[in-house]
Amino acid sequence: MKKLILTAAALILSAGFAAAQSTTVRMGTEGAYPPYNFIDDNGQVAGFERELGDKLCEMEDLTCTWVTNDWDSIIPNLLSGNYDTIMAGMSITDERKKSIDFTQAYYPPAPSAYLAMTPDADIKGGVIAAQTGTIQAAHISETGATLAEYATLDDTIAAVKNGEADAVFADKDALKPFVGTDGFQFVGQDIPLGEGIGIGLRKSDTELKAKLNDGISKMKADGSLNKMIKKYFGDDALTFSN
Incomplete structure (x- = not known):
């Protein structure tokens, strides 16, 4: 009987601990x-x-x-x-x-937008950088442009800087801090996604x-x-x- 009581008590304590942990x-x-x-x-x-x-x-x-x-x-x-x-x-x-x-x-x-270093960047038929696995990458893959996927947003910006891509396509709010640096500017129209x-x-x-x-x-x-x-x-x- 004592063993059964101890076992029951242990189960109650264990359940209580699990419940406490569930809030983490x-x-x-x-x-x-x-x-x-x-x-x-x-x-x-x-x-x-x-x-x-x-x-x-x-x-x-x-x-x-x-x-x-x-x-x-x-x-x-x-x-x-x-x-x-x-x-x-x-x-x-x-x-x-x-x-x-x-x-x-x-x-x-929120709208997505194109960011490029020149106002005449080819966003319809050129190479567009986008972060892997994003709705922006999925969108570009359905257009006439060539999609270049990168692991991070910073990598997409670097791709435009070094000439690997003509523009970046990403969430507009995430791109705003780059506007005005290294000639970066928004080009084309905003596109609502998601x-x-x-x-x-x-x-x-x-x-x-x-x-x-x-x-x-x-x-x-x-x-x-x-x-x-x-x-x-x-x-x-x-x-x-x-």
């Missing part, structure tokens, strides 16, 4: 896509998504840690359990929904999704999400209507 959420990001996410001078994840993610975790009583991962394997490593969410400027698309789930958007559908940016999760993590959606909804309702967007993207940034 590993937030996965790239750390190379400013101002959404980047690594600061102290070697820490910083940017819009770090501040937003920390705020959501605080609101929903979650203990969150941050993990960085290369973009081209960010979904496979979510599915394999290396972290619990993706907050990495990831647009919500039907293709991605086949393998993962998303929260509601925490950033509105359904906005959301937090990626495994399809089985329905409770975590509900918590994060609750936090996002509250921040949209009280205007704090729009305020945070403007802090990182400027007063003319796209925001949510109340």
